[in-house]
Amino acid sequence: MTLMTATLRPSASACPACVAAPAAEALASRDLPRDAHIVLSLPTIHCAACMSTVERALQADPRVRSARVNLTMKRVAIEASPDLTAEDVIPVVEGAGYEAHELDATALGATATDRAGRDLLMRLAVAGFAAMNVMLLSVAVWSGAEGETRDMFHWISAVIVLPAVAFSAQPFFRNAWMALKARQLNMDVPISLAIGLAIVTSLYETALSGEHAYFDAAIALTFFLLTGRYLDHRTRSVARSAAEELAALEVPRAFRVTDTGEEQVPVAVLRIGDLIRVRPGGRMPVDGEITDGTSELDRSLLTGETLPVLAEPGRAVGAGEVNLTGPLTIRASAVGRDTSLARMADLVAIAESGRSRYTSLADRAAKLYAPGVHILSALAFVGWLVYSGDLRVALNIAAAVLIITCPCALGLAVPAVTTAASGRLFRKGLLIKDATALERLAQVDTVVFDKTGTLTAGIPELVGLDAFTTADLSVARALSEGSNHPLSRALTAAIRSADIPRAQVTDLREIPGYGTEGLWRGQPVRLGRAAWVRATPTHQTATWLRVGDGDPQPFLFTDRLREGAAEAVAALQSQGLTVVLLSGDTPGAVESLARRLDIAQWMAEALPADKAARVQALTDAGARVLMVGDGLNDTAALTAAHASISPASALDAARVASDIVLLGQSLAPIPEALNTARKAVKRIRENFTIATWYNVIAVPLAVAGLCSPLIAALAMSSSSITVSLNALRLR
């Protein structure tokens, strides 16, 4: 307490802790090392038991100060002592039975404090409070309060509504002003005009102790419209935060080789000429040339090839390629925006400029609607002014027309449906990134799939185990168990499941980039690349076994189908959609997959530009194309398509280019997504029809001067509520 007195300011005396806390924080940050703040993504967490399991598992570690699961975001935030890193805690969570990925805490900064959302919610609360109180007073007026009582009720309403509208309706006023400054009309112009005119005429009427005041309408209007805005904002921010989360999943780090050893640095600080160590399983952070080590490279994400290529000193590598077996040292030749990875972005930019700008249903409705409303109310004003010659009556009628036509239901029609639909799709494992993606998805009639990594899981699977003798298989098992290469792992798994014991192989050693060798019954045995065992390579993915001086024998592999791929393709075809397969892989591999999935149209050895051109050609022929792809070679095609989906395992660039991201492993939700999208668009159209019918009934009344504030309130509330309920049918 003595510490505080020095910093205590008079204004803060009510809350000593408020001052003490920052002071203590400042002290802590000066003297002690900062606490580690780790955020993990937990995609599979779903229940109350999961939360306590994860939290308890983490808190069992004495270094963890606190762990808090956020089930809505599917994340856990960990405060821990400074020496704890994400690599230490991920096994703990995985040990508890949940998948966990590190998130880049700085990339998530924006989502933590969603200021705009809070601001809208606050305005919504104020508008709701005012609307409730004013409605109470209005009910009294509608049920026949007269004379001074009515005037007093009107004045009290005015006192509540004026400040409430001044605060709550600011977003509308601001947007309308921006639009007018740019000499344009948007939805906010008629809204602001209606609210403003309703308040002005009501004040005028009240001052003359008139019968009709529209204070309740002005505030109810603000409330309903803010609800629509808030829903809209929430859908967007959920999508944005999830997209940020996907971006944060790729923590870009590299190991730079210096004179003193290796150091871990962010990819952004790498310079040309730097030596970089890439471990097996790691991805090339930059373009470069191999200076040391041999290994194999998986280029499937860049080119769609499934066959790993040999990596040896002197060979050029591109950013994004994955190192498979041995450690490599590369000298950077291009970094950042100059890498082949970034050059791919140029292709995307070209495709983007060719993409027709899609106007959403709401925009099209607004374009028809905004001028119509102004003309209608101006006509009513002029008509009544000429007919009755009374400015007060004419102004009242014009205000009534604006209030009745005000797009409450229209403002709710789209956000309510998209909120419900995206919520439903999110539970099925699809993340909608773009506001108009649902509408575009609903129009799709052709689906183009990429092969490697999209229809297939990118995991090899052995075929034809029966062609080998048990002796050969036991030797192969001994050799393959000594290596971490994907083909070896697939081979081990296949032989192990056939219950064939391991042979006694001695002197086992792995030669990175080539294979494993050893001694078996006195003769050398080798398992590895074709050239290394002196065999002629095949087109199909294979690893070769050679025992002594015998003929080399190939173990052939196919790429395993992704979960749900066959079902998704069949379901899409039964919905009457055309399914096309475009791949950068060899014709043999593509054809066998196309036959397996019963896809009639396929194209192999497609370069990134070919894919985009093919999609463009389909579009020019009148098709609405949905592109599903994951690789860098797909990004241009993803952008060129009418709508696009990529799996979460895709590279960052591909996910950025697509409208929708599949969060799970399975492709099965895609047909379901198309159904939901079609249903959503149907509901949006229904909502527009409902809103129009309310207008068609109420507008003639308003123009005829028969519309009382009671009718205005009824029309407005009931249309908004019907529209919301109709949207909720989607869930």
Place this chain on the structure above:
Amino acid sequence: MNILTYLIPISLVLGGLGLAFFVFTLRANQYEDPEGDARRILSGDYDDRPKQD
């Protein structure tokens, strides 16, 4: 009708209390994890370390 002199201020004050309470919940970050909070209340174990900020 004199009763109105009491009733109207009372209704306004009650509504204002509701608004103030809502603003408090908003400031206290009670809308950050609606789904998790809804389930935590049903879980058997005591929430030893509720979220502080």
